[in-house]
Amino acid sequence: MTGRVEYDEFGLFGENAAEYGLPFDRPPAVRRVFADVPGGRRLSALAWQDRDPELVLLHGGAQNAHTWDTVAMALDRPLVAIDLPGHGHSDGPGDRPDGQLDAHGNAIDVAAAVRQLAPAAQAVVGMSLGGLTTIALAAEAPELVRKIVLVDVLPGVKAQRAQHITDFVDGPASFASLDELLERTARFNPERSRSSLRRGILHNAEQQPDGTWVWRWARHLLPVAASPVAASPVAAGDTRFGELWQALSSVTVPLLLARGMRPDSVLDDDDERELLRRLPSAKVVHVAEAGHSLQGDTPLELAAIIEEFVFGS
Numbered sequence: 001m002t003g004r005v006e007y008d009e010f011g012l013f014g015e016n017a018a019e020y021g022l023p024f025d026r027p028p029a030v031r032r033v034f035a036d037v038p039g040g041r042r043l044s045a046l047a048w049q050d051r052d053p054e055l056v057l058l059h060g061g062a063q064n065a066h067t068w069d070t071v072a073m074a075l076d077r078p079l080v081a082i083d084l085p086g087h088g089h090s091d092g093p094g095d096r097p098d099g100q101l102d103a104h105g106n107a108i109d110v111a112a113a114v115r116q117l118a119p120a121a122q123a124v125v126g127m128s129l130g131g132l133t134t135i136a137l138a139a140e141a142p143e144l145v146r147k148i149v150l151v152d153v154l155p156g157v158k159a160q161r162a163q164h165i166t167d168f169v170d171g172p173a174s175f176a177s178l179d180e181l182l183e184r185t186a187r188f189n190p191e192r193s194r195s196s197l198r199r200g201i202l203h204n205a206e207q208q209p210d211g212t213w214v215w216r217w218a219r220h221l222l223p224v225a226a227s228p229v230a231a232s233p234v235a236a237g238d239t240r241f242g243e244l245w246q247a248l249s250s251v252t253v254p255l256l257l258a259r260g261m262r263p264d265s266v267l268d269d270d271d272e273r274e275l276l277r278r279l280p281s282a283k284v285v286h287v288a289e290a291g292h293s294l295q296g297d298t299p300l301e302l303a304a305i306i307e308e309f310v311f312g313s
Contacts, residue, residue: 003211005178007202009066015199016070020300028073032089033080035113037168043113053118055310057081058080058110060128060293061100062169062217064088066126066203071295072302077311078252084130085109085220089202092220100220101129103241107136107245114144123310127151127295128266132241136148139247147310148255152292154271155244161266164188170299175213181205193294200296250279256283256309258302264291283309 010021017024021285029049034042046051046065054077057068065081065088072079083090093109096102110133114121124145126134130168131153138145159166168188175181178201187198248255256276259267275282285305290297 005202005207007207009203012199012202013069013073015195016073019063019193019196020070022073022076030072033117035116037091037109039094039111041085041091041094041109043082043085043091043109045080045113045117046072047078047080047117048072049053051078052120053078054079054122055079056110056118056121056124057305058112058124058126058130058133059084059087059295060130060151062087062204062215063128063293064204064216067200067293067295070299071303071306074300075307079121079182080114082110082113082117084176086134087214087217087220098124100217103129103132103244104140107140108135111141111144114141119144121146122172123147123149123306125149125151125306126153128153129290133242135244135248135251138251138253142252145253147253149293149309150255150257150263152260152267152290153259154257154267154275155248156242156271156274157170157266158268161268164264165266173214173218174208175205177211177226178207178213189296191291198298245274245278248275253280254283254309255279255281256285256295256305257260258285258287258305260290260292260294260297261286261288262291262297266292 013027014024033045033047037043057079059065059067065083068081072081084106085093093102093105096105124134124137131150134148138148155294170182181201182198185201186194189197205215207213259265259272272284286307287294287298287301294302
């Protein structure tokens with residue numbers, strides 16, 4: 001048995017600040033909150049600051065609300081970062097046929113959470129599966145979505161573009177130690193610092209009584225036989241999420257796509273052209289140094305993009 005690893009989910013913000021040169025005279029005011037959703041379940045969220053939230057942040061598949069920590073610190077605004085169903089500290093998605101990947105089902109749950117936690121938020125920011133959920137949310141509860149920021153995702157993501165993510169997410173079910181999990185994660189994210197990856201793992205995995213480690217989101221996966229891509233957030237994009245193009249075409253609020261331009265982005269020029277064909281009013285920002293996870297690769301740049309789009313004059 002390996003030794004226990006101490007974890008304080010609110011004790012790592014100083015590392016985020018030091019790594020990205022953010023001011024840090026005291027820990028930010030962050031607390032974990034919960035919202036009741038259909039089926040007697042609860043969604044968990046991180047509430048930043050003690051004022052009415054101005055933003056809602058939705059993470060990608062196989063992630064959790066802490067993926068936004070550095071972005072939230074850079075923004076320095078009241079916001080809520082929600083754990084999607086079956087992720088982080090949220091309850092599972094219930095008996096949905098598509099499990100965690102059901103963007104429409106996620107949107108119903110998120111709408112209930114937003115009504116309780118952030119009904120006056122000025123924008124919803126969604127990355128990957130969180131972005132697809134945001135599109136579905138705009139159709140499900142348009143009164144809750146005043147502006148949209150999509151982070152490196154659009155409907156119809158091609159499975160081959162996301163293969164590297166699928167291969168990582170569909171890896172071993174457990175790991176013998178934190179070091180083993182960190183080594184695998186570092187191979188997948190060679191551009192990231194090991195300190196940032198270690199923080200991410202501590203937030204997104206949990207140590208079992210026998211000392212092994214498992215991903216938090218893996219607790220709620222459907223059996224492989226029932227859903228062969230249950231663990232893959234964008235693997236079946238072109239077949240499973242393509243119908244969201246119609247919902248996106250019907251969006252009437254300001255929308256911005258922040259697209260990573262490294263090869264590990266899941267989007268290509270055809271995706272961007274399709275967005276602008278269907279929604280000519282959309283804005284697109286390219287981030288040269290980012291891949292799929294802009295909030296991890298270039299969090300300060302993403303925070304600046306969100307700030308300018310949502311709150312700029």
